[in-house]
Amino acid sequence: MRADKVRQLDDNELRNQLREIAETTFRLRFQLTMGQTEGLKKLRALRKDKARILTVLRERELAAAVKGN
Numbered sequence: 001m002r003a004d005k006v007r008q009l010d011d012n013e014l015r016n017q018l019r020e021i022a023e024t025t026f027r028l029r030f031q032l033t034m035g036q037t038e039g040l041k042k043l044r045a046l047r048k049d050k051a052r053i054l055t056v057l058r059e060r061e062l063a064a065a066v067k068g069n
Contacts, residue, residue, distance in 0.1 A: 001049045006056050014053050021050050 006014070025046050028039040 001052065003052050003056070006049075006052050011057065011060065014057055018050065018053055021046050021053075025050075
Protein backbone atom coordinates (compact mmCIF):
# COMPACT_ATOMS: atom_id res chain seq x y z
CA MET A 1 0.00 0.00 0.00
CA ARG A 2 1.40 3.36 -0.97
CA ALA A 3 1.73 6.21 1.50
CA ASP A 4 -0.62 8.48 -0.42
CA LYS A 5 -3.35 5.83 -0.27
CA VAL A 6 -2.76 5.39 3.46
CA ARG A 7 -3.16 9.12 4.02
CA GLN A 8 -6.56 9.07 2.29
CA LEU A 9 -8.00 6.59 4.80
CA ASP A 10 -9.53 7.71 8.08
CA ASP A 11 -8.30 6.57 11.49
CA ASN A 12 -10.84 3.76 11.91
CA GLU A 13 -9.99 2.28 8.52
CA LEU A 14 -6.30 2.45 9.38
CA ARG A 15 -6.86 0.63 12.67
CA ASN A 16 -8.85 -2.05 10.82
CA GLN A 17 -5.97 -2.41 8.37
CA LEU A 18 -3.57 -2.87 11.30
CA ARG A 19 -5.74 -5.69 12.67
CA GLU A 20 -5.82 -7.40 9.30
CA ILE A 21 -2.06 -7.03 8.94
CA ALA A 22 -1.54 -8.58 12.38
CA GLU A 23 -3.71 -11.58 11.51
CA THR A 24 -2.04 -12.09 8.14
CA THR A 25 1.42 -11.74 9.68
CA PHE A 26 0.57 -14.42 12.23
CA ARG A 27 -0.54 -16.81 9.49
CA LEU A 28 2.53 -16.11 7.36
CA ARG A 29 4.91 -16.64 10.27
CA PHE A 30 3.22 -19.93 11.00
CA GLN A 31 3.66 -20.98 7.37
CA LEU A 32 7.32 -19.99 7.47
CA THR A 33 7.94 -22.20 10.49
CA MET A 34 6.33 -25.08 8.59
CA GLY A 35 8.87 -24.64 5.82
CA GLN A 36 6.84 -22.73 3.28
CA THR A 37 9.07 -19.83 2.25
CA GLU A 38 6.64 -18.39 -0.29
CA GLY A 39 5.34 -15.89 2.24
CA LEU A 40 8.66 -14.19 2.93
CA LYS A 41 8.11 -11.36 0.43
CA LYS A 42 4.55 -10.90 1.64
CA LEU A 43 5.77 -10.72 5.23
CA ARG A 44 8.28 -8.00 4.37
CA ALA A 45 5.64 -6.03 2.49
CA LEU A 46 3.23 -6.32 5.43
CA ARG A 47 5.86 -5.00 7.84
CA LYS A 48 6.41 -1.99 5.61
CA ASP A 49 2.67 -1.38 5.28
CA LYS A 50 2.31 -1.57 9.05
CA ALA A 51 5.09 0.98 9.48
CA ARG A 52 3.45 3.34 6.98
CA ILE A 53 0.10 3.10 8.76
CA LEU A 54 1.63 3.67 12.19
CA THR A 55 3.57 6.65 10.84
CA VAL A 56 0.44 8.28 9.44
CA LEU A 57 -1.48 7.68 12.67
CA ARG A 58 1.35 9.25 14.68
CA GLU A 59 1.54 12.25 12.34
CA ARG A 60 -2.17 12.83 12.79
CA GLU A 61 -1.85 12.48 16.55
CA LEU A 62 0.93 15.06 16.67
CA ALA A 63 -0.97 17.43 14.37
CA ALA A 64 -4.00 17.22 16.66
CA ALA A 65 -1.81 17.96 19.68
CA VAL A 66 -0.37 21.04 18.00
CA LYS A 67 -3.81 22.33 17.13
CA GLY A 68 -4.94 21.73 20.70
CA ASN A 69 -2.29 24.04 22.14
